[in-house]
Amino acid sequence: MTSPLRSFTSLYSTTFMMVLAAGLLTTYLGLKLTMMDVPQIWVGGMMSAYYIGLVCGSKVGHKLIAQVGHIRAFVACAGVVTASALGHALIDNLTIWLILRVLVGMGMMCQYMVLESWLNEQSEPSQRGTVFASYMIVSYLALMAGQGAISLYPDLGIEPLLLIAICFALCTVPISITRRIHPEPLTPAPLNMKHYWKRAPQALTTIALGSMIVGCFYGLAPAYATAQGIEPQSVALYMSCTIFAGLLAQWPMGKLSDLMPRSRLIRINCGLLGILVLVIALVPFDAQISLVLTGIFGVLAFTLYPLATALANSRIEQHERVGLSATILVTFGIGASIGPLIASSLMQHFGNNMLYGFMSICAFTLVIRLLFINNKQKAEQGSSNDYVMAGGDLVSSPLAASFDPRVNVQSVQDQMINPDDNAFDMVGTEDDVLDDEPDYTQVVDDKNDDVINHADQNNITSQVETRKN
Numbered sequence: 001m002t003s004p005l006r007s008f009t010s011l012y013s014t015t016f017m018m019v020l021a022a023g024l025l026t027t028y029l030g031l032k033l034t035m036m037d038v039p040q041i042w043v044g045g046m047m048s049a050y051y052i053g054l055v056c057g058s059k060v061g062h063k064l065i066a067q068v069g070h071i072r073a074f075v076a077c078a079g080v081v082t083a084s085a086l087g088h089a090l091i092d093n094l095t096i097w098l099i100l101r102v103l104v105g106m107g108m109m110c111q112y113m114v115l116e117s118w119l120n121e122q123s124e125p126s127q128r129g130t131v132f133a134s135y136m137i138v139s140y141l142a143l144m145a146g147q148g149a150i151s152l153y154p155d156l157g158i159e160p161l162l163l164i165a166i167c168f169a170l171c172t173v174p175i176s177i178t179r180r181i182h183p184e185p186l187t188p189a190p191l192n193m194k195h196y197w198k199r200a201p202q203a204l205t206t207i208a209l210g211s212m213i214v215g216c217f218y219g220l221a222p223a224y225a226t227a228q229g230i231e232p233q234s235v236a237l238y239m240s241c242t243i244f245a246g247l248l249a250q251w252p253m254g255k256l257s258d259l260m261p262r263s264r265l266i267r268i269n270c271g272l273l274g275i276l277v278l279v280i281a282l283v284p285f286d287a288q289i290s291l292v293l294t295g296i297f298g299v300l301a302f303t304l305y306p307l308a309t310a311l312a313n314s315r316i317e318q319h320e321r322v323g324l325s326a327t328i329l330v331t332f333g334i335g336a337s338i339g340p341l342i343a344s345s346l347m348q349h350f351g352n353n354m355l356y357g358f359m360s361i362c363a364f365t366l367v368i369r370l371l372f373i374n375n376k377q378k379a380e381q382g383s384s385n386d387y388v389m390a391g392g393d394l395v396s397s398p399l400a401a402s403f404d405p406r407v408n409v410q411s412v413q414d415q416m417i418n419p420d421d422n423a424f425d426m427v428g429t430e431d432d433v434l435d436d437e438p439d440y441t442q443v444v445d446d447k448n449d450d451v452i453n454h455a456d457q458n459n460i461t462s463q464v465e466t467r468k469n
Contacts, residue, residue: 009174011115014074016145018078044344045098046219047101051336056106070117147243151234151236204308204327207304207305215337216340238290244298257307263370269307270363274366
C-alpha cells in the first residue's frame, strides 16, 4: 500500500506553503500594529476579521467549487489572498486592513475546503486517519515555520509581506500540476445547530469558550510579548514554542482520553488551564520562564478543540457527522471572533496582562458551565476510542469530519452531494417531544461515568471486523 505522504505530496506541499504564509501574516500584523502604537482594540479586530472571513468563506467556498471546480477555485482564491496580503503594504488605513483580513479568511477557507475534500475522496478508508493526522502535522509545522520566518525581518518592513505573497503564490503550483483525479463537487449538507447543541452541549460549550482562548492567543500574543520587551525574533520563538507543545500533546492526550471519561478530562484540562493563565497574568514576566509557561499553555489550550470534537462525535449518529462539523466550525468561528475583541479592549484599559486575565475568566467560566451541564444531565456516556488529532485554529473546513476513520465514506458523500432536507428536521422534532422528559438513553449516575455501553462496544467491534475482512 502506498504511503499517504507519497500519494499526496502535492497537496501536502500546497498546505505547507499556504499555512506558512497565513501564520506569518498573522504574526506580522500583530507586531506591526504594536509597533505603530495603535489601540489594542485594532489588533483584536484584525484577528476577529480573519475568523469572520473563515466562517463566511465556508458558504462561498461550496458554491465556488461547485461552479468552477477544485483547482480553479483554489487558484482564484489564492490570487485574492495574495493580493489582499500585498494590499497591507500599499494602504495604511486600518479600516481597509480589516476588509483585507476578511478577504484573506474567506479565500483561505475555500482553499482548506478544496484540500480537505480532495484528500478525503482520494484516500483509502483504511488510511483516512493517517492522511488526516499527516495533514494536521504538516499544518502545525507550517505554522511554526511561519513564526520563525518573522525573525528574519526584525525591522518589520515590506519584506515579510513579499515573502507572504511569494508563499501564497507558490502554493498554487503543486496543486495545479498534480496528476491526481479531481474530486466530485460538493454541496452543503443541511445544518440544524439547535439540534447539535441539544445533543452535545458540553462539547460545543467547550469549543465556544475554548475558541475565545485560542483566538486571543494567535491574535494578541505577539503584541503581548512585544509589550513585555521581547524582540521580534524572540516573539517568533515564543509563538513556536507554544505551537510545538500543542503538536506534541496531541497523541498523549488522545491516549489519556481513551483511559478516562472525556467530559471529566475536559473539566480537568480547563481547570488547570485557568490556574496557569492566571499565574501568567499575575506573576512578573520573565523571558525564560515564559517559554516554559507558554509551552504548558499550548498543551492545555490546543487539546481542548480535539477533545471537545471527539466528545461531540460520540453523541451523534454517523450520518450527522458532516452537519456536526459545520456546527463546530460556526461555533469556533463566532467564539474566535468575539474573544480577541473583548481581550484587546481589556488590554487597552487595564494593561497587557489582561490578555491572560481574560483567558482565565474564559477557562473558569467554562469549568463552572460544564459542571452545571453535567449535573443537569446527571450523566455522561462512556467514551469510545474516537479521539482524532485536530487543529485548534480553524486549520480545517467542515469537510474535516470526513477524515474521521469512524465515518463511512459513502454516507458522507451521500450527505454532501444529495442532502436529505428532512434528515435533521425529523431529529429536531424528536428532541422537541423529549424536551420535557429525561433522556434515559444517556442518563447515568456520575459515579459510573466510566461505564462503557457494551452494546455499542460490540457494534464497534463488529464494524472493525467487517473492515478487516
